[in-house]
Amino acid sequence: MKIGELSRRSGVSVRMLRYYESEGLIAPARRASGYRDYDVEDVRIVLAIRTLNEAGLKLDFIRRFLPCLRSEGPILHPCPDLMAAMEQQMQALDDRIGKYRESRKMLGGYYEEMLSHS
DNA sequence: ATTCTAACA
DNA sequence: TGTTAGTA
Structure with missing residues (x-):
């Protein structure tokens, strides 16, 4: 999915989504057009990032535990x-x-x- | 209409 | 973070 759809489905602004990438929290593939191409799992990852960030954890802190946010099950397993x-x-x-x-x-x-x- | 990068009030 | 500019 393109960035706009991920933004709608996660409630995170397009601006923030690009920022997360610059900070190394998400690495979407690129289409021939140059557009970022996210997969459905990214919705959950972004949601988990938001959850942790709103709980007060800084992004550089969250970045170290990305593997923990990727598996199945609840947002926070x-x-x-x-x-x-x-x-x-x-x-x-x-x-x-x-x-x-x-x-x-x-x-x-x-x-x-x-x-x-x- | 949507996305991209870079940069600004 | 929002927003804007000029593109593709």
């Missing part, structure tokens, strides 16, 4: 390597959340103090 990486990512998020909570707590404390003196 069990994949040891990817799951291990996701655990680390979640831990990193938890660390950041903890630091944000501290900042929020400190700021709130200073604010209340200023409020009590006004």
Whole structure:
């Protein structure tokens, strides 16, 4: 299928689809016309990329686990390597959340103090 | 009408 | 990312 159809079937803009290719996430074949030629499996791969990206994973991170997004079954099927990486990512998020909570707590404390003196 | 590349407000 | 230009 051509890029326009993949765009409609995945909900990802044509612009983004080309961007994904430039970032090495998808490698569509080319027709004699020069048009990109995607296969039906690409719909699922693009959907998986969107899912992971919206979950906060950067594209260069996702790029390393493309093999995990290619097999059959659900968009996100069990994949040891990817799951291990996701655990680390979640831990990193938890660390950041903890630091944000501290900042929020400190700021709130200073604010209340200023409020009590006004 | 659709796609392509490159580049811009 | 969107959008636009000039093509094929």
